[in-house]
C-alpha cells in the first residue's frame with residue numbers, strides 16, 4: 555500500500571532513474587548514499603515497515619502503493635549516510651507464476667541493497683521470498699547485493715502460517731540476515747534490519763577499508779638491519795682477527 559500523502563515527516567522523492575531523482579541525490583551534498591528497495595508480496599506490510607523505519611510510527615492506514623521513494627539520514631559507524639528507501643508495489647502471483655513489472659525491475663536494478671519482506675500469516679508470501687531473491691540475483695549478476703529477509707506480523711500468532719525457524723533456514727540458505735518483526739508493535743527490530751543492511755553497503759562502498767586490508771596494514775614489517783649494529787659487529791670481528799694474528 556501507499557503511505558498517505560500528507561505525512562509531513564516523510565520527504566517524498568521522484569521515481570528512481572528520473573532526472574528529478576538525480577537532482578535531489580543527497581550524495582551530491584557530500585554524504586554517501588545508500589539506496590534500498592523493499593520488496594515482497596502484496597499486503598505483507600512493506601509500507602508499514604518503511605514508515606516505521608522512517609518515523610518510528612505505525613499508522614495502520616495506507617493507500618495502495620504507487621511505489622514511492624523516501625529518504626532519511628542514518629549514523630553508521632560515526633558517519634552520516636543518506637538513505638533512500640524505495641517502497642514497491644506488491645508482487646502479484648498468477649496461475650502461471652509471478653509477474654515482475656518493469657517498474658519493480660527498475661527499482662531492484664537501482665538499489666544497492668534489498669529488503670525482502672514476507673508475512674508470517676501468509677505462507678505464499680514466504681514461498682515468494684526465495685523466488686524474489688533469485689530474481690534480485692539475476693538482475694544484479696556478478697554482484698553480491700546485500701539482502702535482508704524480514705518476516706513481518708509476528709504479533710499475529712493466532713494467524714501464523716510460517717514458523718520463525720523456516721524464515722531463519724531460508725535466510726541462511728540464501729546467505730542473508732534474518733529478522734522476525736512486528737512492525738505494529740516494535741520499531742527496534744525494524745531499525746536493526748535496515749541498520750545491518752546499511753552497514754553492509756557502507757563496507758562494500760569502501761573496499762579499501764575492508765578488514766582484510768586493514769589487517770594486512772597492521773602486520774609488522776620485518777625490521778631493516780640496523781647499520782650501526784652491523785658496523786659494531788664488523789669492528790668486533792675485525793679486532794678479534796687482529797688480536798689472533800698479533801698473538802701468533
Ligand SMILES: Nc1nc2c(ncn2[C@@H]2O[C@H](COP(=O)(O)OP(=O)(O)OP(=O)(O)O)[C@@H](O)[C@H]2O)c(=O)[nH]1
Nearest residue numbers: 555596597598599600601602614619644707737738
Ligand atoms: N497486525 C499487524 N498488522 C500489520 C503489520 N504490518 C502491517 N500490518 C497491516 O497489514 C496491512 C498491509 O500493510 P501494508 O504496509 O500496506 O502492506 P504492503 O506490503 O505495503 O501492501 P501492498 O501495497 O499491497 O503491496 C495493513 O493493514 C497494515 O496495517 C504488523 O506487524 N502487524
